[in-house]
Each structure stands twice: as structure tokens, then as C-alpha cells.
Amino acid sequence: METYGRILLIAMPVFLLLVLFEKWYGWRKGKETVRTMDMISSLSSGITNVTKDVLGLSIAIISYGWLADHLAIVKVPDGWPTYVIAFIALDFAGYWTHRIAHEYNFFWNNHIIHHSSEDFNLACALRQSISSIVKLFTIFLLPAALFGVPEQVVAVVAPLHLFAQFWYHTQHINKMGWLEKIIVTPSHHRVHHALNPEYLDKNYGQIFIFWDKLFGTYQEELDSVPAVYGITRPVRTWNPVKINFMHLWLLIQDAWRAQSWKDKFRIWLMPTGWRPKDVEEKYPVFKIEDPYHFEKYEPTVPATVRWWSLFQILICLLLISYLFGYIAQIGSPGIFLYGLFVFLMVYAYTELMDNHRDALYWEIAKNLLGLSILYYQRDWFGLSSLGTFLPVFLASYFIGSTLVVYYFVRQQSRPSLTP
Incomplete structure (x- = not known):
């Protein structure tokens, strides 16, 4: 947990800067692909996912370590070949896990969040699941286990394999020539995220595209069929916690x-x-029949709510950065209480983004939890060591945040509020 937290402390600012750069670049080029509220929702999903992962809130039915210990028939020598084999094996496992998530009702719940954005941009790459508590498909790492790839190598390569899937979530990179035949490119992945009938359930590859060509799931991006993004049963919410469980x-x-x-x-x-x-x-459920004629989800909110939502996610990012940086010092059960607070925070401000009245109740619950922690600890998990004023700032934030959300809910609850 501690090592992964430190990796995220480096990765998170890099991803955030790239997301903001893409938003600026799209504005500069007159091709805006990043809507502000959708971006906040995507970043919030990423926050919940990495919080869950750092806290270790998942279990594997069969661990990779057990497979390697019991099924290895050879042992690859130490050095770069070991890492290459591990990377290819992870990509093979990723292809099949990804494909199963798309093709079976139960497993789609673990993946719906990633496709829930009706935009396609770097931010939506961060929409990752919190509902995959039980890991069932370690068995697809059998090729690595048979070669005797050590568990420690897989642990190092896995985050690199995951992070390498970030860059191709963009509309600003066209087809890439001969690379289209080897790796997954933005063109391939635009197809994968599209809801057009021609593109549904295609291009499951994560790093290498040849798995799709080998197993019959490849589809080239067609100039005559512009990709329309999202899912055929739109989620109609910015709240990533809700999205994670709505299909289930x-x-x-x-x-x-x-x-x-x-x-x-x-x-x-x-x-x-x-x-x-x-x-x-x-009990009919709305489904998009014509991908070229539907309205993207964009509830009307005042500009002040947009700015407030940006402020909220900034505070949330700072708080989880502290969690990841000091996870060993915070210890257990403190880290789980901290994780609960993060989830409440995300739920509260995304409910406000959705124009829901209950945003106030979630905000009150979040802030009461925060104030209770400050009261009983006389601190915020040791935060005062970085500055004695910081717990006071947090207390002021919790009180002020409640008042601000009360104001917004009261203003929006007049004619335009969605119940």
C-alpha cells in the first residue's frame, strides 16, 4: 500500500497536468473535447479508484503468487526478458479480462464506469472501477506463472502496464501509420469507446492490438462512421459512486x-x-437507438457551482495526497476512516453537480465526520506537523462548505432542481 501510494504521488500530478493541457489545447485549436463537469466527474472517479486500491479493498480468489509457486515449469533468467514476458502476459490477461467485462452482464458492472463518459479524452481514462472487490481472473496470468516470472516482477510491471493505457484516450491524435498494426492507438481506442453499432464491443486490447486481430475483435476507425461516445443506456449522473453500482x-x-x-x-x-x-x-429502460441524435448529459447549473466543484475537487486531491504520502504514519484503522471521508466527499459534491437536493445531507454527513475527527484527534491524522494552522483551516472549510452548499441547494431548489 505504501509503495503504491508513493507512486501515485508522482503519477497524479502528471495525469492532472496532462488533462488540463488537453482541455487548453482543445480550446486553443477550436476542438473542445473536455467539458468541465464531465472532467470533474472523471477525476473524482479516479480518486475513488486509487483510494480503494491503496487501502487494499480487494481480494483475489487465486493469487498470482500461488500460481507461480505451484505451476511454474521453467524459470526465466533474471534480467530484461523477465520483464518483457511479464508485460506481454499482463497484456494477454488484460485482453481477456476486458473482453469478459464487455460480454457478460455481471462483469459489465465492473467496467461500466470507464465507458460512462459521453466524451472521449484523457480524463475519461481515469474512470476506473471501485466495484471490482473480488478479483476473479488472475488465472489469465497462467502464461507468466508457467514461465516462473516472480510475483515481485509482476507487481512492478502491473502499474506501468496500467499507466501506459492513459495516453491513447484522446481525439487530438490521428492514425499513426505502421504503429496501428502493433500497439493500441487513439484511433483504435476511439472505436472501443464508441456506441455506434459498427464499433460496439471491438478493440479490447490494452497495449498490443494484435490480440484483437488474432481473436476476431478488431475494427478499424472508419472515416464514414464518426465515433459517438458513451454507452447505449446512458448513466445520466456525474456521481461516480452511483455509476459503479447502477448496472448491478x-x-x-x-x-x-x-x-x-x-x-x-x-x-x-x-x-x-x-x-x-x-x-x-x-419496466423499460431508456436506450439510445440513434447515436447521432441524442443529448449529452449536462444539467444546467450556475457558473458558481462549477467553480465550487473545481474548488471541492482541489481540496479532495490535496487530502488524498496527504493520505498517500503519510499512509504508514496514519496506520490502521485510521486509513479506512480517511477513505470513508474521501468517498463521502466525492459523493456529496457530485450530487450537487447533478442538481440533487440530497447533496446537502451528504455534505452535512461529510463535514460532521470531518469535524468529529478533528475534535477527537485534536488534529487531522497528524497534519499539524506540516503547519499548526492546517487543522484550523480544515475546520473552517467543513463549516463553510456546509453553508455554501446550503445556499446552492436553496437557490437551485426553486424551479429547476431535479428531485
């Missing part, structure tokens, strides 16, 4: 409502989007 909630409801016991059980492993016929007729 729909499956639970559909399984409960289905008349047939067969449908109650098979719905989980049917192709993504499948619903029992009787449930679909009685």
Missing part, C-alpha cells in the same frame, strides 16, 4: 421481478444488456 442494481431488480426462475439465474451470465422479456416489457 438493475440486474438485482430484474432478477427479482422476473417471473421465470430460469431467467432469475441466467440473467447474470447472459450477454451484456440482456433482460428477461417480461421484465423488459413491464
Whole structure:
């Protein structure tokens, strides 16, 4: 946890600067691809994901270490070949895990967040799942285990493999010549994120595109079919916590409502989007039929709410940076209490972005938790060591934030507020 936290302390500012640069670049070139509220939602999703990962809130049914210890038939020599094999093996596993997430109802819940943005930009790369608590597909790392690749090597290569998937989430890079035949490029991944019928469920590769060509899931980006981004059942919210579980909630409801016991059980492993016929007729769910004629989600909010949301995510980023930098000193169970606060914070300000009245109640809950921590610790997890004024600043923020959100909710709750 501590090592990963330190890696993120370096990676997070780099990713944030690149996201902001892309927004500026799009504005400068007259091709804006980054809407402010969508960007905040994407960054907030990234915050919840890395917080979950740093806190170790997931378990593996079969660990890679067990596979390597029990199934290795050879042992690759130390050196760069070991890392190459590990990288290729991770990419092979990534292809199949990614494909399964798209093709089966139950596993789509773990991936819906990544496709939920109706834009395509670097920020949406940070939309990663918090619902994948149980890791089921370590078995796809079997090739690395058979070669005896040490667990420590996989642990080093895995974050690099993940971070290397960031750059190609952009509309500002066109096709890349001969590289299109080897690696996943922005052109390939635009296809993957599109909801056009021609592009659905294509290009699952994460680093190398040849897996898709080998297993029949490749689709070139067509000049005649401009990509339209998002999912066919739009999420209609900026709240990443809600997005992470909305498909699962729909499956639970559909399984409960289905008349047939067969449908109650098979719905989980049917192709993504499948619903029992009787449930679909009685409880229809909106689906985009024409990708070229639908309105992107963009609830009307005052400019002051946009600026406030930017301020909120800035405070959140500073708070999780402190968590990642001092995770060993904070220790357990403090880090889990801190994680709860982060999740409450994200939930509260994204509810306000959605124009929901309950944003105030979530804001109050978050700030009461924060003030309680300050009261009982007489500090904020040791933050006073960096400056005695910082706990006072936080207390002022918690009180002031409640008042500001109260004002916004009262103003917006008049005619235009969505219940």
C-alpha cells in the first residue's frame, strides 16, 4: 500500500497536468473535447479508484503468487526478458479480462464506469472501477506463472502496464501509420469507446492490438462512421459512486421481478444488456437507438457551482495526497476512516453537480465526520506537523462548505432542481 501510494504521488500530478493541457489545447485549436463537469466527474472517479486500491479493498480468489509457486515449469533468467514476458502476459490477461467485462452482464458492472463518459479524452481514462472487490481472473496470468516470472516482477510491471493505457484516450491524435498494426492507438481506442453499432464491443486490447486481430475483435476507425461516445443506456449522473453500482442494481431488480426462475439465474451470465422479456416489457429502460441524435448529459447549473466543484475537487486531491504520502504514519484503522471521508466527499459534491437536493445531507454527513475527527484527534491524522494552522483551516472549510452548499441547494431548489 505504501509503495503504491508513493507512486501515485508522482503519477497524479502528471495525469492532472496532462488533462488540463488537453482541455487548453482543445480550446486553443477550436476542438473542445473536455467539458468541465464531465472532467470533474472523471477525476473524482479516479480518486475513488486509487483510494480503494491503496487501502487494499480487494481480494483475489487465486493469487498470482500461488500460481507461480505451484505451476511454474521453467524459470526465466533474471534480467530484461523477465520483464518483457511479464508485460506481454499482463497484456494477454488484460485482453481477456476486458473482453469478459464487455460480454457478460455481471462483469459489465465492473467496467461500466470507464465507458460512462459521453466524451472521449484523457480524463475519461481515469474512470476506473471501485466495484471490482473480488478479483476473479488472475488465472489469465497462467502464461507468466508457467514461465516462473516472480510475483515481485509482476507487481512492478502491473502499474506501468496500467499507466501506459492513459495516453491513447484522446481525439487530438490521428492514425499513426505502421504503429496501428502493433500497439493500441487513439484511433483504435476511439472505436472501443464508441456506441455506434459498427464499433460496439471491438478493440479490447490494452497495449498490443494484435490480440484483437488474432481473436476476431478488431475494427478499424472508419472515416464514414464518426465515433459517438458513451454507452447505449446512458448513466445520466456525474456521481461516480452511483455509476459503479447502477448496472448491478438493475440486474438485482430484474432478477427479482422476473417471473421465470430460469431467467432469475441466467440473467447474470447472459450477454451484456440482456433482460428477461417480461421484465423488459413491464419496466423499460431508456436506450439510445440513434447515436447521432441524442443529448449529452449536462444539467444546467450556475457558473458558481462549477467553480465550487473545481474548488471541492482541489481540496479532495490535496487530502488524498496527504493520505498517500503519510499512509504508514496514519496506520490502521485510521486509513479506512480517511477513505470513508474521501468517498463521502466525492459523493456529496457530485450530487450537487447533478442538481440533487440530497447533496446537502451528504455534505452535512461529510463535514460532521470531518469535524468529529478533528475534535477527537485534536488534529487531522497528524497534519499539524506540516503547519499548526492546517487543522484550523480544515475546520473552517467543513463549516463553510456546509453553508455554501446550503445556499446552492436553496437557490437551485426553486424551479429547476431535479428531485
